[in-house]
Amino acid sequence: MNKLQRDRGAGRVKISDVAKAAGVHTSTVSRVLNAKTFGRISPEVVDRVVEIARGLGYRPNAVAAGLRTNSTGTVGFIVHDIDDPIYPPILKGIEEALGESGLMVLLGNAGYAPEAEAELLERMAARRIDGVVLATARLRDPLVDRCLDYSLPTVAVVRRPELTVINSVVNDCALGMREIVDLVVSYGHRDIAHIAGPQGLSTGRARLRGFSAAMSKAGLVPDLRHLRFVDQPTIEAGHAAAGAILDEGEPRPSVIVCVNDLVAIGAINACRKKGFDCPGDISITGYNDIPLAGLLNPPLTTVHMRLQEIGRRTGLRMLALLSDNNSEIAVERVRPELTLRQSVARIS
Amino acid sequence: MNKLQRDRGAGRVKISDVAKAAGVHTSTVSRVLNAKTFGRISPEVVDRVVEIARGLGYRPNAVAAGLRTNSTGTVGFIVHDIDDPIYPPILKGIEEALGESGLMVLLGNAGYAPEAEAELLERMAARRIDGVVLATARLRDPLVDRCLDYSLPTVAVVRRPELTVINSVVNDCALGMREIVDLVVSYGHRDIAHIAGPQGLSTGRARLRGFSAAMSKAGLVPDLRHLRFVDQPTIEAGHAAAGAILDEGEPRPSVIVCVNDLVAIGAINACRKKGFDCPGDISITGYNDIPLAGLLNPPLTTVHMRLQEIGRRTGLRMLALLSDNNSEIAVERVRPELTLRQSVARIS
DNA sequence: TTGTAAGCGTTATCAC
DNA sequence: GTGATAACGCTTACAA
Numbered sequence: 120m121n122k123l124q125r126d127r128g129a130g131r132v133k134i135s136d137v138a139k140a141a142g143v144h145t146s147t148v149s150r151v152l153n154a155k156t157f158g159r160i161s162p163e164v165v166d167r168v169v170e171i172a173r174g175l176g177y178r179p180n181a182v183a184a185g186l187r188t189n190s191t192g193t194v195g196f197i198v199h200d201i202d203d204p205i206y207p208p209i210l211k212g213i214e215e216a217l218g219e220s221g222l223m224v225l226l227g228n229a230g231y232a233p234e235a236e237a238e239l240l241e242r243m244a245a246r247r248i249d250g251v252v253l254a255t256a257r258l259r260d261p262l263v264d265r266c267l268d269y270s271l272p273t274v275a276v277v278r279r280p281e282l283t284v285i286n287s288v289v290n291d292c293a294l295g296m297r298e299i300v301d302l303v304v305s306y307g308h309r310d311i312a313h314i315a316g317p318q319g320l321s322t323g324r325a326r327l328r329g330f331s332a333a334m335s336k337a338g339l340v341p342d343l344r345h346l347r348f349v350d351q352p353t354i355e356a357g358h359a360a361a362g363a364i365l366d367e368g369e370p371r372p373s374v375i376v377c378v379n380d381l382v383a384i385g386a387i388n389a390c391r392k393k394g395f396d397c398p399g400d401i402s403i404t405g406y407n408d409i410p411l412a413g414l415l416n417p418p419l420t421t422v423h424m425r426l427q428e429i430g431r432r433t434g435l436r437m438l439a440l441l442s443d444n445n446s447e448i449a450v451e452r453v454r455p456e457l458t459l460r461q462s463v464a465r466i467s
Numbered sequence: 468m469n470k471l472q473r474d475r476g477a478g479r480v481k482i483s484d485v486a487k488a489a490g491v492h493t494s495t496v497s498r499v500l501n502a503k504t505f506g507r508i509s510p511e512v513v514d515r516v517v518e519i520a521r522g523l524g525y526r527p528n529a530v531a532a533g534l535r536t537n538s539t540g541t542v543g544f545i546v547h548d549i550d551d552p553i554y555p556p557i558l559k560g561i562e563e564a565l566g567e568s569g570l571m572v573l574l575g576n577a578g579y580a581p582e583a584e585a586e587l588l589e590r591m592a593a594r595r596i597d598g599v600v601l602a603t604a605r606l607r608d609p610l611v612d613r614c615l616d617y618s619l620p621t622v623a624v625v626r627r628p629e630l631t632v633i634n635s636v637v638n639d640c641a642l643g644m645r646e647i648v649d650l651v652v653s654y655g656h657r658d659i660a661h662i663a664g665p666q667g668l669s670t671g672r673a674r675l676r677g678f679s680a681a682m683s684k685a686g687l688v689p690d691l692r693h694l695r696f697v698d699q700p701t702i703e704a705g706h707a708a709a710g711a712i713l714d715e716g717e718p719r720p721s722v723i724v725c726v727n728d729l730v731a732i733g734a735i736n737a738c739r740k741k742g743f744d745c746p747g748d749i750s751i752t753g754y755n756d757i758p759l760a761g762l763l764n765p766p767l768t769t770v771h772m773r774l775q776e777i778g779r780r781t782g783l784r785m786l787a788l789l790s791d792n793n794s795e796i797a798v799e800r801v802r803p804e805l806t807l808r809q810s811v812a813r814i815s
Numbered sequence: 816t817t818g819t820a821a822g823c824g825t826t827a828t829c830a831c
Numbered sequence: 832g833t834g835a836t837a838a839c840g841c842t843t844a845c846a847a
Binding site: 133134135145146149150153156179180181182183184185186187188 | 823824825826827
């Protein structure tokens, strides 16, 4: 018995111990303990082995099994920042779906650094994950190519690469944006400002596309002085962008449609600072429905993404991929829900 | 070559392939590729092997190594609900600390079900995690005993068992509560109500203890009609508890000190509903400093827990435990920060 | 400094 | 229905 064994392996009972105690061969024990093969063993032996295994306190060693079967029952999940509130519900949904099949999630927090993403993928690949979920996919993403190279079952979630080279599950961003524009139009708004997000991400693009589509449909032409882009969709950026729009002077927009809730919060603050009341003077909409969005002042009218459902479907898709890697590649869009609160006023 | 190999193992280059190509033995390659042993190999060989490994696209197989070394470089993290905003920053901190050493986190979302916690631990143990972080520890917790049984390096975070049987890193809950009570006392409040949390958790207990201590120190005796307990620290429970306090009639408390922010939000809503302005008529304090707490109406005066730092120290402690399982067991308390905003008024 | 050989715990394959 | 055997890819005494 060497040092390693003493450290923690000592006394650990293994399949061969159970076999010895039960007077059967190790392969028999293995078959008893495996859902797929225990049907081929006689009931009496099954009972005896199970009982003895329990009695001995046998715990399966998934890493040994994994070495043999080339499958670890573990899926990687790479995010920019787990502290960003959009990820936890997705993660929860993924776990919910995978957990049913006994799979577990190995987390990787990349912190917006592409090299970190690559490093994490490397570490996960070394651990022989069965598949990986990417919440970081850019429109064209070397990490996605890497996954393809490894022929690693991969699903993109929330964001997706421009070319449909991998499966993905996303919020229907364009739809949500169309619906919220339709809403403000139906409330009588005509001069509609828009603060758009980064165009390097599928979400930013889809939302802008949805905005444009809804404007056209309503026969409205966006005033270019009232269209702004932010590099990072943050409170600060929203504040600055909204400030710039208001500084353009008359005619002022009656509503600012924002790419997300944080930008909307920034915009509300900017309005307030310049003496405009929201929604009295200017209405503002968000997107995402972050926690507590309904408790802000004013409660934010926004688009609720069903993130946990998105995560759940991602997990399901991963499961499908794992059992049949040749199935067709698809993009799944989950319909968001318009969430009406008080930050949009009707105008006459 | 069997089916499994074809599935994904096919073409994977292994240490023996590198060895063959480099004209050395596999053990030499192994030594070159391991940080601890590559110093023992001649520089020329190191260079050649490294180059060839790279050229062949060699990727280490951590599961094979793990089987041999009995160590997976993976740490489990079990939480109640990853969607509860206190966990992501902790997770981030843990990852930050562990990542430096190349370790990764395997997540387990238990959903408040003790059986689920046990099941997750089982799955993690099967995967031979090197250690586990428990964010779910109750005062007396069978799961903790289980970890001890497995002699699995274990660290409790945020909550901790009553007996110091395992290492833990927690917020200094009592201190934060004392400070916030000191604050309201210094603002002139004397009739101080308190909505306390569940007493089955170390956090709930510590906060109540802090409240009592600060009251005594100030020479104040809590009015028992103004002391309430909630089973779940939620907005709804806070609403109900605050409502009950207000229904007690005169004399009304001038401030309600709440066990956490959600309860405080519920309390604010309850006050408003009964026609009391916060902080005009009644001041209210929270605890936790959840995201956007500063954007509520009114912005919440609360206690900010340095959760990421707590997570980081948890990771560090795990690392220490992993390199020396015999070190002394300790409780580490991280000092929170009083966060003054507008939900507490000075009274004359 | 490098090679030899055994072994980590499991399961797949083949035989009976 | 069960047993024997080899193999998964790596690390590590021990030997040279």
